[in-house]
Amino acid sequence: MDAQWDDLRIFLAVARAESLSGAGRVLRIDPATVGRRIARLETDLGAPLFAKSPTGYALSDAGQRLMGHAVRVEQAIEGVAEEMAGSAGGMTGQIRIGAPDGAANFVLPQVCARIGEANPDLEVQIVALPRVFNLTRREADMVVAVSPPTAGRLSVQRITDYRLHLAASRRYLRDHAPITSLDDLKGHRMVGYIQDMIFDKELDYMREAALERVSLASNSVSVQVNWVRQGGGIGVLHDFSLPFVRGVVKLLPEAFSLTRSFYLVRHADDRRLERLNRFAAALADGVRSEVARLEALT
Known part of the structure; x- marks a missing residue:
């Protein structure tokens, strides 16, 4: 050749x-x-x-x-x-992270901003897509995922757990029938994912709540959060998103609570690149700390 x-x-x-x-x-x-x-x-x-x-x-x-x-x-x-x-100085060049839009909107901006402040010559890109990324084609240098992949030459690191709860705006709760149990949800408008666009079984929250009908559906977490914030209905939201939406509160936390995990996925060959190793370590530490900080506010 x-x-x-x-x-x-x-x-x-x-x-x-x-x-x-x-x-x-x-x-x-x-x-x-x-x-x-x-x-x-x-x-x-x-x-x-x-x-x-x-x-x-x-x-x-x-x-x-x-x-x-x-x-x-x-x-x-x-x-x-x-x-x-040399690896003694700050990180340089461009690094692209793929992530589901919950992490991309509510966690990664703060984390990557702090990494960027410490490394002014580093360019960080966040690609928020509601689907699985193809690392073999280098759609991203690394991916924050909600479940560990089972195929491919990949390196997988569990970063941290995060929690989700039912949530609604105070305005919605004031204007609609009281909710004292999960059975009461059947008389309310639910906000969630478009069923045939759920790309990972870990995101099928409504099935775990035994709710099949979603009145307001989107493949975007940000759209779902905004629907709930505007009083459109009740959704299953990340705890780490709640500090960003005023007037939204958890519902029935003792009756319904989900725990999921974030994983950092990289191509196995990339572990030979010190720059990516350093960034991956800083990203994992930052995500872990930021999720804990935001959840403590709810």
């Missing part, structure tokens, strides 16, 4: 963005140039690397095989850069 690192860099960008235009934005080069470079690489290797369609670029079998090699080259180059820069 005669491909240079610049060819592999462009290949990785297309594989991760699944389009020439997306790769061009990341690389800051014209999409037509990206396309020519991919075509040249495919000619050099004698195999198509992508299956092209109107919906985007998907890796072919040959592309899947090249992906692993290209990622290892990328990691080796990053490792050399780290070693040359």
